[in-house]
Amino acid sequence: MAERERSHTRPRGGIFVPKAQVMSADDVRRAITRMAHEIAERNRGLHHIALIGLQTGGVGIAQRLADTLAEVEDVEVPVGTVDVAFYRDDIGLRPVLPEATTEIPFDLTGMTVVLVDDVLFTGRTIRAALNALGEYGRAQAVELAVMVDRGHRELPIRPDYVGKNLPTSRDEMVDVSDEGVVIGEVLGR
Amino acid sequence: MADPGTGRMSPTAPMELLVRGGTVVDRTGSRRSDVRVVEGTVVEVAEGLEAAPGATVLDAGGCVVSPGFVDLHTHLREPGREEAETIDSGTRAAALGGFTAVVAMPNTEPALDSAESVRNVHALAQGAMAHVAVAGAITVGRAGERLAPMAELAALGVRIFTDDGDGVQSAGLMRRALQYAMDLDVTLAQHCEDKSLSGGGVMHEGAWSSRLGLPGQPSEAEEVMVARDIALARATGGRVHFLHLSTAGSVELVRRARAEGVPVTAEVAPHHFTLTDACACGFDPVFKVNPPLRTDADVAAVKAALADGTADAIATDHAPHAPELKDLPFDEAPPGMLGLQTALALAVTELALPIEHIVALLSWQPAAIARLDGASGGTQGGDVAPGRPANLAVVDPVATWVVDPAALASRSRNTPYGGRTLTGQVRHTVLMGEPVVIDAEAQR
Amino acid sequence: MLSSAKCWAGDLVSAFPKHLLAMDDLDAGAIGEVLRVTDSFAEVGRRANPKVPTLRGRTVATLFFEDSTRTRMSFETAAKRMSADVLSFAAGSSAVKKGESLRDTIETIQAIGMDAVIIRHRSSGVPARVASWVEGCAVINAGDGWHQHPTQALLDLYTVRQSLGGGDEGLARFAGLRVTIVGDIRHSRVARSQITAYAALGADVTLVAPSTLLPPSLEGWPVASVSHDLDKVLATSDVVSLLRLQAERGSGEYVPTMREYTAGYALTARRALELPPEAVILHPGPMIRGVEIASEVAELPSARITDQVGNGVAVRMAVLFLLLGQPASLEHMSEPPDSEPIGGPAPEGGPRG
Numbered sequence: 001m002a003e004r005e006r007s008h009t010r011p012r013g014g015i016f017v018p019k020a021q022v023m024s025a026d027d028v029r030r031a032i033t034r035m036a037h038e039i040a041e042r043n044r045g046l047h048h049i050a051l052i053g054l055q056t057g058g059v060g061i062a063q064r065l066a067d068t069l070a071e072v073e074d075v076e077v078p079v080g081t082v083d084v085a086f087y088r089d090d091i092g093l094r095p096v097l098p099e100a101t102t103e104i105p106f107d108l109t110g111m112t113v114v115l116v117d118d119v120l121f122t123g124r125t126i127r128a129a130l131n132a133l134g135e136y137g138r139a140q141a142v143e144l145a146v147m148v149d150r151g152h153r154e155l156p157i158r159p160d161y162v163g164k165n166l167p168t169s170r171d172e173m174v175d176v177s178d179e180g181v182v183i184g185e186v187l188g189r
Numbered sequence: 190m191a192d193p194g195t196g197r198m199s200p201t202a203p204m205e206l207l208v209r210g211g212t213v214v215d216r217t218g219s220r221r222s223d224v225r226v227v228e229g230t231v232v233e234v235a236e237g238l239e240a241a242p243g244a245t246v247l248d249a250g251g252c253v254v255s256p257g258f259v260d261l262h263t264h265l266r267e268p269g270r271e272e273a274e275t276i277d278s279g280t281r282a283a284a285l286g287g288f289t290a291v292v293a294m295p296n297t298e299p300a301l302d303s304a305e306s307v308r309n310v311h312a313l314a315q316g317a318m319a320h321v322a323v324a325g326a327i328t329v330g331r332a333g334e335r336l337a338p339m340a341e342l343a344a345l346g347v348r349i350f351t352d353d354g355d356g357v358q359s360a361g362l363m364r365r366a367l368q369y370a371m372d373l374d375v376t377l378a379q380h381c382e383d384k385s386l387s388g389g390g391v392m393h394e395g396a397w398s399s400r401l402g403l404p405g406q407p408s409e410a411e412e413v414m415v416a417r418d419i420a421l422a423r424a425t426g427g428r429v430h431f432l433h434l435s436t437a438g439s440v441e442l443v444r445r446a447r448a449e450g451v452p453v454t455a456e457v458a459p460h461h462f463t464l465t466d467a468c469a470c471g472f473d474p475v476f477k478v479n480p481p482l483r484t485d486a487d488v489a490a491v492k493a494a495l496a497d498g499t500a501d502a503i504a505t506d507h508a509p510h511a512p513e514l515k516d517l518p519f520d521e522a523p524p525g526m527l528g529l530q531t532a533l534a535l536a537v538t539e540l541a542l543p544i545e546h547i548v549a550l551l552s553w554q555p556a557a558i559a560r561l562d563g564a565s566g567g568t569q570g571g572d573v574a575p576g577r578p579a580n581l582a583v584v585d586p587v588a589t590w591v592v593d594p595a596a597l598a599s600r601s602r603n604t605p606y607g608g609r610t611l612t613g614q615v616r617h618t619v620l621m622g623e624p625v626v627i628d629a630e631a632q633r
Numbered sequence: 634m635l636s637s638a639k640c641w642a643g644d645l646v647s648a649f650p651k652h653l654l655a656m657d658d659l660d661a662g663a664i665g666e667v668l669r670v671t672d673s674f675a676e677v678g679r680r681a682n683p684k685v686p687t688l689r690g691r692t693v694a695t696l697f698f699e700d701s702t703r704t705r706m707s708f709e710t711a712a713k714r715m716s717a718d719v720l721s722f723a724a725g726s727s728a729v730k731k732g733e734s735l736r737d738t739i740e741t742i743q744a745i746g747m748d749a750v751i752i753r754h755r756s757s758g759v760p761a762r763v764a765s766w767v768e769g770c771a772v773i774n775a776g777d778g779w780h781q782h783p784t785q786a787l788l789d790l791y792t793v794r795q796s797l798g799g800g801d802e803g804l805a806r807f808a809g810l811r812v813t814i815v816g817d818i819r820h821s822r823v824a825r826s827q828i829t830a831y832a833a834l835g836a837d838v839t840l841v842a843p844s845t846l847l848p849p850s851l852e853g854w855p856v857a858s859v860s861h862d863l864d865k866v867l868a869t870s871d872v873v874s875l876l877r878l879q880a881e882r883g884s885g886e887y888v889p890t891m892r893e894y895t896a897g898y899a900l901t902a903r904r905a906l907e908l909p910p911e912a913v914i915l916h917p918g919p920m921i922r923g924v925e926i927a928s929e930v931a932e933l934p935s936a937r938i939t940d941q942v943g944n945g946v947a948v949r950m951a952v953l954f955l956l957l958g959q960p961a962s963l964e965h966m967s968e969p970p971d972s973e974p975i976g977g978p979a980p981e982g983g984p985r986g
Contacts, residue, residue, distance in 0.1 A: 083673060086685035086715070086954075101676040135680055399848035402757040402779030402825055407849070471765070472758025516736040518756030520778070 015187045016173060023164055023181035028147065031163035032061065035145055036068035038161050043112055046075040048140060050111045054129055055083040055100040057118030057176060061147055065116060080104035082115075084128035108137035114161075118176035120146040123157035147176050203245045204228060206622060207238060211249025211583060214545050215256055215572045216553050224254060226579040229622030234573055247617045247624060249583050255548040256570050257289025257580035257618065259555040260529065261378075261456050262353070262432060262504035265291070265321070267313060268306075269298025273601050274509035276310070279529070280317040282507070282598040284625045286529040287551070287582035287615035290320035290569045291507075292559050295331065296354040302326035302337040307345050318625050318633070320568065320580075322559055324349045327366050327377060333358050336366055343373040348560035351378035353432055354479075356414050358384055363418065367427030376454075376558065378430040379418050381439065382480065386410035391520045393466040393481040401469060403519060408436040408487070411480055415439045419446040422453050430558055431455040433506050435480040437490030444499040454558050456504035457491045459528055459535040464488075464605065474515045474522030475605045478506070481524075495550060496542060502555035503547075505532045509601035527604040530597055535606070537586055537613025544586045552582070568621070583617035590614050590629075598631060649955045652764045652772040655781040656829035664790065664833055665804055670951035671791050671944070672800070677714065678947055688717035691748040691957055696722045696738070697775070698754040703918065703942070704775050708751045708784075711949035720747070739763050743770060748957055751775050757822075771956040779820050785917050786826035788948040790834065792937045793872055795944075796913045807834035813866050815841045815898055816876030816925060819848050819887075823917045824876055828854060831872075839866055841898065845887045863898055867907035874915040875900055875925045895924050905930045913937055 023031070043049050046069065053062030059081050066079045082102045115129055126144060133139060145161035150168040168174065168183065175182045206226040213222040213234060225233035240246050260283060266274035276293075283291050293310060295301035301310060307323050314321035325342040329335045331352040339350060350370065356379055357363040363377075370377050387410035392398050394405025415431060419442060422429040434440055434455050443455050460478055465485055468476040476482060494500040508525025515522050536547045556562040556570025563571040568578040594607040618626035625632055649666065650658040659667070677683055693712040697705050705721070712719045722742070742750060749771040752760045757778030764772040776782040793810075797803035812831045818824040818840055831838050832855030839858045840847065851859065860866050867873070878894060888894045895901075900914065905927070908914075914926075914936040922928045931938060 085673065086677065086687040101673050103676075131686065135682055135685075394849045396850040396852035399850040400825075400853065402777075402781070402822060404779075405849055472761045473765075513734050513736075516734055516762075518735065518754065518762070519758045520756045 016175060016184055017187055018175070018182045018184040019172075020184075021180055021182050022166060025179050028163070028176075028178065028180055031147060032064050033068055033072075035161040035163060036065050036072060039065065039114060039143075039145070040069060040073050042143075042160070046073055046077055048111050049114060050078045050080060050106065050108065051114050051116055052080045052082050052104065052129075052133065054115065054117040054125065055081055055102075058116040059100075060178065061118060061145075061176075062116035065114075065145065078106050080106070082129055082132050084125055084132050087128035087131040089124065089128070102132065104136045108133060108139045110140050111137070112141045112143065113139045114143045114145050116145045118147050119174050120144070120149045120157075120159055120162075121152055123153045123155035126157050127155055148174055148181055150174055203622070203624075205241050205244035206247065206579070206619065206624060207240045207244050208247045208249050208254055208581065208583060208617070208619070209238065209240070211252040211254040213254045213573050214548050215574075216549075217572055219253075219545055222254070222573075223249075224573060224579075224581065226619065226622050229579055231573060231577045231579050232575055234575065245624060247583060247619075247627065249617070251585060251587070252616055253544050253548060253584045253586055254573065255287075255582045255584060256552045256556070256573060257582050257620070258287045258533070258548075258551040259559055259561055259569050260286075260288050260291040260505050260507065260532070261349075261430070261502055261555045261559055262458070262506045263291035263293055263529065264296065264506075264508045264525065265293045266297065266509055268309065270511075271600075273511045274599055276313045276317050276321060278598060278600045279507070279509070280314070280319040280321065281631050282527070282529040283319040284618045284620065285598055285615065285629065285631055286505075286531070287533050287584060287618055287626075288319050288529060289580035289582070289618065289620050290322060290556070290559070290561055291529075292322045292324050292349060294353045295324050295326040295351065300326045300331045302329050302331070304338065304341045304345060307342055307347060311345070318631070319620060320561070322349075322561055323347050324351050324353070324378065326350065327352045327357055328362070331355060333362065336362070336369060339366075339369060339375065340373055343375050347375065348565070349376050349378050349430065349558075351380065351432065353378065353380045355384075356380045356382045360417055360421065364421050364425060367421055367425040367429070371425060371427045376428040376430050376560070378432050379414065380432050381411045381414035381418070381434075382406070383410045383413045386413060390481070391477060391524075392469050393483045395466060395484060397466040397469055401472070403469065406481055408438055408483070411436050412438040412442060415442045419443070419451055419453060422446075423449075423451045426452065428452045428454070433458045433461065433480055433504065434491060434494065434500060435461045435483050435487060437487050440490045440494040440499055444494070444497075447499060454502075455494070455500045456502040456555070456558075457495055457500045458504060458506040459532050459539075460506075460526060460605070462488055462492050462495065463535050463539045468605065469519070472519045474517060474519050475526060475603050477519060477522055477524045478508070478526055479524035492540060495540060496546075501550070501558060503532060503536055503550045504555060505529050507599075508603075509599050510603050512602060515603050525603070527597060527599050527601060529599070531592060531604065531606055531611065533582075533584060533615055534590070534611035534613040538611045544584070548582070548584070579619050579622040581617075581619040582615060583619075585614045585616050587612065588614040588616075651956070652760070653783050653952055653956060654760050654764060654772065654774045656783045656786050656826040656833070658783070659830075659833070661833045661835075664787070664830065665801070667787055667948065667951050667955060668791055668794055668804060669801075670954055671787075671947045674714075674947040674950040674954070675944070677950070684714050684716060686716045687954060688712065688715040688748075688957060692718045692720060692746060693749045693751065693953065694720040694722060694742055694747045695751045695775070696742070696753070698752070698759070699776070701753055701776065704753060704945075707942075707945040708773075708775060708949050711946050711953060712749075714946070715950055715953060717748075717953070720745075735759065735763075736766060739766055743767055749773060749953060752777070754778070773952060773956065776822055778822065779825070780822050781826045782822040782917075783826045783830075784945070784949055784952055785823050786830040787952065788941055788944045789827060789874065789915055789917070790830055791944045791948050792915065792940050793913055795940065796911075796937060804834065807831070807836050810834075810836040810871050811839065811869055812836045812872040812874065813839045813841055813870040814874045814876065815863060815900070817846045817878045817887075818842050818876065819846045821876045827874060828856060832856075836872075839870070841866060843888055843894075843897065863900075863904065864907065867904055868909065870908060870912055872913045872915065873900060873908065875920075877917065877919070878921065878925055891924055899923070899925055899927065900930050901927045902929050905933060905935075908935070911935075915941060918942065
């Protein structure tokens with residue numbers, strides 16, 4: 001799946017042409033391990049931690065973070081997913097579709113939520129996610145973990161845990177998967 | 190003109206008029222000829238005529254010069270619905286369509302079912318841009334219950350009676366009306382629609398009505414009454430004219446009846462040979478007419494009827510309606526569409542018939558049915574010959590034009606042909622020697 | 634490793650029309666999209682606070698020229714749960730009753746500024762006419778005459794998809810599904826929408842009705858078969874959808890008596906036993922118990938009539954979302970999909986076409 005901001009725009013008939021691989025599968029695995037350690041360090045004991053993956057790019061990463069925490073810290077942290085389509089501020093400006101349902105089968109009140117996404121770009125998706133989370137209780141704190149921070153922020157949002165900082169131009173696209181991270185462009189738009 | 194039989198010259202007609210360079214087409218055939226008109230009467234039909242000093246000359250180069258057209262089926266709406274049409278606006282539309290006479294349908298408000306109401310229309314039609322022949326109602330108020338005073342109306346010159354808008358539902362009443370009409374030597378024109386079959390139907394009943402969820406009128410609703418009236422005409426000897434035949438079955442019934450010598454005649458409306466029930470797909474009431482637009486097979490059948498003589502006339506069923514009524518939902522909007530200004534062009538464009546055949550369907554054949562022709566003592570139809578009143582239509586059979594609803598002379602705009610490019614244009618119309626239309630422009 | 638070029642074409646949203654006037658406006662892809670988005674809104678409906686800010690600042694009008702409290706409430710609840718402002722024009726109390734023309738009413742509403750107009754009318758085609766008059770405003774048909782009631786058909790599909798396991802797997806199981814629609818099809822806008830909808834997803838549709846309650850012509854309808862014997866088709870029906878029979882139509886015009894209709898076409902307890910165990914029973918409501926469906930059948934677990942009502946709100950949220958979420962500036966987005974028209978003959982194009 002391509003990065004979230006772009007996937008929302010759903011390039012009609014566009015073809016993603018990769019230019020360069022910037023992270024290998026091993027790099028991604030190592031980044032997840034490191035981020036899990038950072039989360040554990042910052043939130044000692046992990047008692048009130050919940051991981052919420054953004055649909056759809058963040059869901060797999062959130063699960064892998066949870067698996068790593070279970071392995072390393074021997075703690076089962078609850079994992080949920082959130083879809084932000086209904087909370088975006090650009091409905092009517094570009095096509096936005098929910099890609100999957102929100103599943104947060106636990107009350108967030110008093111929890112520290114780590115939002116997980118694949119790519120951080122303008123920050124608008126994260127703003128929408130923060131609004132969406134509000135419907136599931138009043139979290140004690142919300143942190144943000146992303147595999148790639150590609151810059152170009154339009155809102156005062158910064159990540160707490162980053163897999164890789166990746167300078168990009170606005171026109172480029174970033175594709176994150178278990179096989180690695182690829183930078184490329186979309187043709188035919 | 191109160192009485193189309195009197196043949197008075199129009200007061201505004203020029204002393205002399207020369208229609209030059211055209212091909213004269215009438216009952217006797219066609220020939221290259223100029224036509225000289227003096228004081229409203231044709232005086233000379235020959236090639237190479239010279240215009241007298243001061244004469245008005247109409248260029249008919251490349252055109253057909255025919256006896257003026259006669260519309261057997263016009264709704265002028267006056268009195269009662271003057272917001273939709275008046276005798277003035279309706280006859281202007283007629284003149285622009287090449288018609289020098291129209292038969293005004295009696296479904297006005299009030300209906301034309303009394304001597305007083307007929308006299309009123311005659312008075313209103315003085316000086317109109319086409320002769321207005323009144324069709325009287327068969328029954329009082331077109332209610333289908335009691336016969337209207339047909340003899341009183343016949344004495345005023347009414348030669349055709351109809352309850353158009355509705356058919357006479359009672360077979361017994363229709364039989365008596367035919368017997369009575371025989372005594373008066375008048376014709377009964379029937380809108381064939383058996384209400385027990387058509388009741389509530391707003392379009393043709395078939396694949397499209399089923400899909401659109403609109404109540405339909407089956408073809409049988411028309412055909413049952415056509416068959417009934419053929420039987421009644423055969424039995425009584427009274428003349429029946431079938432208005433706006435629309436189905437293949439009706440055409441076949443009339444074809445057989447005529448072969449057997451039953452005294453029936455028939456007309457077809459232009460929309461029934463140009464449009465189908467598929468036009469209702471957008472629910473636009475501009476396509477709502479009664480009888481409804483039918484199927485492709487029916488269109489083919491009515492075209493064949495016009496080609497083989499089963500149908501005698503193209504009649505417009507010109508039915509103006511104010512825009513607010515055509516903005517109603519399809520099932521609530523009144524049926525009807527404009528027809529006078531597009532009839533000739535639609536015939537030329539859609540019927541693969543020689544122009545001589547088309548003008549016969551528009552001119553002398555309907556004139557004979559309406560008893561407005563020379564043989565009946567009228568001024569219409571017949572021949573373009575010395576001594577005949579100068580009622581002429583000059584038609585360019587190859588000119589093309591685009592229908593602009595806003596530019597039509599009618600007070601209403603309910604034409605379905607807006608934006609359509611049509612072939613065949615009425616260039617000039619001469620009414621009792623007066624050129625009321627020159628180069629497709631109304632002169633008053 | 635560099636993967637080869639990825640093409641998004643298969644991942645694309647089906648183009649969604651500007652208006653929802655008839656089920657024919659939606660192809661299988663667009664129907665799937667509605668059902669997927671409905672899943673998301675169904676989740677919203679299960680929350681403690683079932684409201685999202687999606688349509689904040691948008692205005693939606695309901696214009697019901699024919700009374701239907703159920704459908705109007707369903708649409709208004711849907712719009713309100715998406716934070717839209719809702720204006721309710723009840724034809725009974727508005728200027729319409731005072732002789733104002735439909736077109737004037739619409740022009741007034743458009744002058745006030747609406748993003749969507751939801752219309753119910755007793756005359757077929759009114760939503761289509763309104764759609765031809767408005768600009769920049771989505772028109773949703775909430776039932777017109779005998780013509781169409783597309784959101785009812787969509788919520789039926791959603792209900793059946795739930796019982797087929799939900800999700801895209803449930804959607805795929807519509808292929809070859811045996812759907813039997815029983816009753817007054819002639820006068821039913823629900824049936825016209827259902828038939829197109831089920832057929833679009835590949836179901837085999839059987840109509841069961843006396844000939845007098847069938848449409849005059851089924852030419853071009855995507856119907857697998859027609860039967861006049863309900864007992865013969867029950868054993869091979871995966872879905873039975875019953876239609877409302879209006880009392881006045883049982884007065885001898887179309888069927889001689891209600892008793893005779895019930896004897897032949899009602900889903901009685903005895904008949905329900907003939908259905909396959911997994912079969913689903915649907916009714917668009919309001920039901921006439923004892924005429925169209927026996928009371929005890931309506932209470933069976935396989936009768937999903939209450940689910941239908943509940944799903945109505947989420948389906949209508951999805952429709953509003955897909956219609957109003959479209960970028961108006963991206964005209965190419967609303968081009969019709971390249972697919973054969975579903976159901977009925979293709980319009981042959983009137984002279985204006």
